[in-house]
Amino acid sequence: MHIVVCIKQVPDTKNVRIDPDTHTLVRQGVESIINPFDLFAVEAALQIKDASSATITVITMGPPQAEEALREVLSRGVDAALLLSDRAFAGADTWATSVTLSAAIRKLGNVDLILCGKQAVDGDTAQVGPEVATLLDIPYATFVKKMEPLDAQHLKVTRQTDEGTEVWKLSTPALITVIKEVGEPRLPSLRHKMRAKKAAIPVWGIAELGLDANDVGLCGSFTQVVRVFSPPRRTDRVIIEGSLEEQVEQLYRYLKEAKVPGI
Amino acid sequence: MNYFLTEEQQMIQELAAQIAREKIKPVRAQLDEQEEFPWEIMQVLAQADLFGLYIPEEYGGMGGGILENCLAIEQLAQACIGVATSFAASGLGAYPILLYGSEEQKQRYLPEVAAGKRLAAFGLTESSAGSDVSGIKTTAVRDGDHYLLNGNKQWITNGGEAEIYSVLALTDRSKGPRGASFFIVEKGDPGFSFGRKEKKLGIRASATRELIFQDCRIPKDRLIGREGIGFINAMKTFDKSRPGIAALGVGLSQGALDLAVEYARQREQFGKPIITFQAIQHKLANMAIKTEASRALLYAAARHMDTEPPDASKLAAMVKVFSGDVAMEVATDAVQILGGYGYMQDYPVEKMMRDAKILQIYEGTNEIQRNIIGQELNKEYSRIKETFF
Ligand SMILES: Cc1cc2nc3c(=O)[nH]c(=O)nc-3n(C[C@H](O)[C@H](O)[C@H](O)COP(=O)(O)OP(=O)(O)OC[C@H]3O[C@@H](n4cnc5c(N)ncnc54)[C@H](O)[C@@H]3O)c2cc1C
Numbered sequence: 001m002h003i004v005v006c007i008k009q010v011p012d013t014k015n016v017r018i019d020p021d022t023h024t025l026v027r028q029g030v031e032s033i034i035n036p037f038d039l040f041a042v043e044a045a046l047q048i049k050d051a052s053s054a055t056i057t058v059i060t061m062g063p064p065q066a067e068e069a070l071r072e073v074l075s076r077g078v079d080a081a082l083l084l085s086d087r088a089f090a091g092a093d094t095w096a097t098s099v100t101l102s103a104a105i106r107k108l109g110n111v112d113l114i115l116c117g118k119q120a121v122d123g124d125t126a127q128v129g130p131e132v133a134t135l136l137d138i139p140y141a142t143f144v145k146k147m148e149p150l151d152a153q154h155l156k157v158t159r160q161t162d163e164g165t166e167v168w169k170l171s172t173p174a175l176i177t178v179i180k181e182v183g184e185p186r187l188p189s190l191r192h193k194m195r196a197k198k199a200a201i202p203v204w205g206i207a208e209l210g211l212d213a214n215d216v217g218l219c220g221s222f223t224q225v226v227r228v229f230s231p232p233r234r235t236d237r238v239i240i241e242g243s244l245e246e247q248v249e250q251l252y253r254y255l256k257e258a259k260v261p262g263i
Numbered sequence: 264m265n266y267f268l269t270e271e272q273q274m275i276q277e278l279a280a281q282i283a284r285e286k287i288k289p290v291r292a293q294l295d296e297q298e299e300f301p302w303e304i305m306q307v308l309a310q311a312d313l314f315g316l317y318i319p320e321e322y323g324g325m326g327g328g329i330l331e332n333c334l335a336i337e338q339l340a341q342a343c344i345g346v347a348t349s350f351a352a353s354g355l356g357a358y359p360i361l362l363y364g365s366e367e368q369k370q371r372y373l374p375e376v377a378a379g380k381r382l383a384a385f386g387l388t389e390s391s392a393g394s395d396v397s398g399i400k401t402t403a404v405r406d407g408d409h410y411l412l413n414g415n416k417q418w419i420t421n422g423g424e425a426e427i428y429s430v431l432a433l434t435d436r437s438k439g440p441r442g443a444s445f446f447i448v449e450k451g452d453p454g455f456s457f458g459r460k461e462k463k464l465g466i467r468a469s470a471t472r473e474l475i476f477q478d479c480r481i482p483k484d485r486l487i488g489r490e491g492i493g494f495i496n497a498m499k500t501f502d503k504s505r506p507g508i509a510a511l512g513v514g515l516s517q518g519a520l521d522l523a524v525e526y527a528r529q530r531e532q533f534g535k536p537i538i539t540f541q542a543i544q545h546k547l548a549n550m551a552i553k554t555e556a557s558r559a560l561l562y563a564a565a566r567h568m569d570t571e572p573p574d575a576s577k578l579a580a581m582v583k584v585f586s587g588d589v590a591m592e593v594a595t596d597a598v599q600i601l602g603g604y605g606y607m608q609d610y611p612v613e614k615m616m617r618d619a620k621i622l623q624i625y626e627g628t629n630e631i632q633r634n635i636i637g638q639e640l641n642k643e644y645s646r647i648k649e650t651f652f
Contacts (some may be wrong), residue, residue: 187281190312190325193274 001054003045003113004105005078006132007038009062009069010122018230034069037117039185040178044147045115046077047183052149055079057108061089061100067201074196075188082108086205091218094123098131100216103209105136113155114175118143126177133175141168145181264555266562268334275331278311279338287342294345294468295614298460300424301346301468308339308350309379317354317503318361323374328569329503333510333561340514341521344618345468347514349382351507352420352469355626356383358500359429359445363488368447372427384425385504386416386448386474387497394631396431396497397440401476403432408483410434410446412454412476420625422472423457426450430474431497434490443493447485454479465617498576505579505626506568509561512586512622516554519590519597519615523547526601526610543600550593557586577639580632587622587629594619 011030019026045056058073060066061084070081084104092100105111114133119126126142133140146158150169159166160179170176188196206213214220238254240247255263268276286307294301308314317332318324325331332354339347357376360368360383375381392398401414412432419428428448435442448455458473488496524547527538537543564578572578594616598605605612623629 187285187307187311188278189310190275190278190316193278194271197270197274 001048001052001112002108002110003048003054003056003115004108004111005038005041005045005056005058005073006101006114006116006128007042007058007060007069007073008035008117008120008122009033009060009066010035010120018228032065032069034072035117035120035122037119037121037178037180039073039117040180040182041115041117042073042076042078043185044176044178044182045113046186048113048147048149049077057082059084059101059104059108061085061092061097061104063090064203070201071196071199072188074199075193076186077189077192081199081201083201083203084205084209085203086216088206088213088219089217091221091224092216093221093223094125094127094131095222096216096218096220098128098135099220100209100211101128102132102135103211104204105132107204107209112172114138114173116175116177118177118179129175129177136173136175138173138175139170140175140177141170142177144176144178147176147182264559266559271327272331272334275313275316275327275334276338279313279335280341282307282311282313283339283342287339287346291343291346291468292608292611292614294343296467296608298462298467300470301349302424304346305349305379305382313350314353314379315377318357318373318377322361322369323377325377328565329506330562330565330569333506333565336507336510337514337517337558337561340511341518343468343614344511344515344622345466347511348466348469348621349421349424351504351511352384353379353382353425354507355385355500355504356421356425356427356429358503359385359487359496360447362499362503363445363492363496364447365484365488367484368487372447376427381427382421382425383427383429384419384421385500386419386422386428386430388417388419389415390417394628396494399431399433399443401430401432402436403434403444403446405434405483406480409480410483410486412446412448412479412481414476415458416474416476418461418471418625419474420469420471422470422474423460424470428474429487429500430476431493432476434493438491440494441491443497444490445487445493445496446481447487448474448476448479448481452479452481464620465614466621501626502568502575502579505583505632506561506565508622508626509557509582509586512583512590512619513554513558513561515590515615515619515622516550516557516586516593519594519612519619520547520550520554522610522612522615523550523597523600526604530601537600546596546600550596553589554593557582557589560585574639574643577636577643580627580635580639583626584629584632584636587619590619590622 009032012033017026048054056078057080058078059082064085067083074081084100116129130140141157143160144157145160148156150156153171155170157168240250286304313335315324316327320326336347336351360372376383389399403410403412430446430448431443433442434444454477456475461471527543528536530537561582564582568575597612598616601612604610
């Protein structure tokens with residue numbers, strides 16, 4: 001079984017600031033991390049590899065420094081990594097990103113399963129997974145918390161939705177986006193870390209992928225980010241903390257102070 | 264400070280630090296409070312390949328030496344020396360096999376230890392044999408193709424949790440120190456059982472138990488090396504393992520120093536952060552000086568000891584004694600700097616001070632280490648013909 005995991009480097013959300021004048025993300029000095037949900041996708045792939053004999057390739061589209069993210073994942077035990085990097089890819093929206101990723105997966109060939117995180121924490125769209133599957137014309141399932149191979153061509157997946165749990169049978173090749181319930185990502189091992197340090201990571205651009213510059217990056221994007229802003233803080237909210245009794249007592253006091261009828 | 268570590272050594276540090284930060288720190292207070300053996304963390308360490316750092320590659324290890332092992336232990340110890348002791352004690356239990364075991368024994372046991380699949384332990388101490396190792400009473404009597412072991416080992420780290428035990432027993436009482444031999448005893452061997460788990464001042468995440476041998480029958484090929492070399496094996500094992508105790512001390516000191524500085528910068532009294540008071544500054548300065556000195560001595564000595572030098576015993580004793588004493592001082596000072604908060608279990612320095620004490624006691628008390636250093640100096644200088652006067 002050949003599994004491809006798509007990962008993305010994102011700014012460390014714990015430290016993200018919005019520039020108050022330009023209303024855009026301040027990326028300077030912000031460390032990059034691997035999108036946390038993608039690490040669950042990596043873990044899910046490794047679990048399949050533990051149980052059977054899978055080969056895992058991890059791919060990312062990003063600037064040259066995204067190679068760091070690939071080495072980090074190699075150190076956790078995936079077999080190979082591939083960087084999709086080209087000036088032409090810059091400014092891609094989810095569609096242009098999916099065009100690029102799906103072209104790479106098609107070129108890799110013989111892929112049985114594609115795993116993605118449920119969404120990236122910087123854009124929060126959750127679109128890339130389903131788009132890639134659509135472009136590849138394969139079935140997909142999102143927000144998956146559990147998967148079991150049924151036979152060589154089928155997987156049983158359990159999805160978590162707001163309404164409840166759904167169980168699906170999927171024929172492979174398929175794409176799955178996972179949530180954190182698949183299992184806590186394992187840490188690197190020393191042997192994998194040493195291998196990762198030396199591993200050759202091929203870089204594919206539009207030439208290797210046979211893509212037209214007009215179909216990728218900003219040129220190939222249907223959407224553009226015009227402005228990013230954080231909504232003004234609402235100051236009229238109070239968060240009540242403490243034990244249940246304390247919370248009730250405080251709430252009662254607030255209502256009383258606000259002269260709510262009947263209190 | 265740059266200690267000019269190789270890329271691989273830096274990776275070991277990084278990985279162990281990540282495990283300490285993500286897996287040990289969040290649970291250390293709970294492990295201490297509930298005296299829980301950290302099996303989950305042992306599995307993480309196993310999966311990370313850290314149990315085999317000092318074991319040659321042909322036996323499934325990473326092919327490193329004392330320094331590599333110490334680098335990992337130090338980082339783990341920064342979070343909790345109870346956990347790090349359990350990790351390091353597996354090495355202590357495996358060294359007698361690595362040093363004097365037959366090829367067959369090495370092939371059989373070391374890969375499992377290196378992979379962290381089975382923990383090892385070291386059984387020497389008895390109620391009548393602490394510092395005076397020659398006081399051991401456990402016997403091993405040859406009976407055809409077997410040995411019969413009888414006796415008790417006390418306070419054995421990883422006792423009950425480990426599956427592979429290197430046990431010292433007398434094979435010939437008449438020969439004194441030359442009549443002792445090491446045996447490999449496995450959990451489950453007939454006649455081998457465990458006493459209750461000890462309640463301890465510190466390192467409460469580690470398990471300490473009695474090993475009980477009542478007509479414990481083991482195949483004769485469990486003898487390590489040959490009869491009579493048990494004491495030599497024990498001493499050579501300590502030369503390899505004592506630097507690991509020093510690494511526990513360096514890690515603990517660094518952990519306590521980090522907390523003390525951070526706290527002193529934040530805590531305000533008399534309208535100022537307490538770090539602005541010279542009395543606090545000097546205490547912190549001394550803690551930092553001693554921590555770095557113990558690390559520098561450990562790294563330099565570990566590199567040297569990895570070349571199998573003749574003065575290994577002296578240096579192993581030096582690093583053990585120095586960093587153990589430093590850790591005790593630094594942890595005590597950290598509690599002082601945190602004041603009443605330092606005395607409370609809500610802050611980790613209270614545990615660190617309780618934990619640090621063991622470093623001056625096990626694997627040979629610090630008094631015994633000074634005896635060794637003194638005796639080695641006496642020998643060394645007896646060989647020097649010139650006078651220094
Ligand atoms: C938590 C814990 C874990 C342990 N784990 C293991 C283990 O895994 N395997 C194992 O075999 N043992 C283990 N031990 C035993 C440990 O190594 C011994 O406790 C230690 O060697 C000291 O022996 P003792 O406690 O009998 O002290 P004693 O030898 O009775 O010493 C008492 C005091 O007298 C001092 N003293 C004794 N002789 C001299 C001397 N000649 N000169 C100066 N001072 C002297 C000592 O330094 C000490 O201060 C462990 C002990 C503890 C507490």
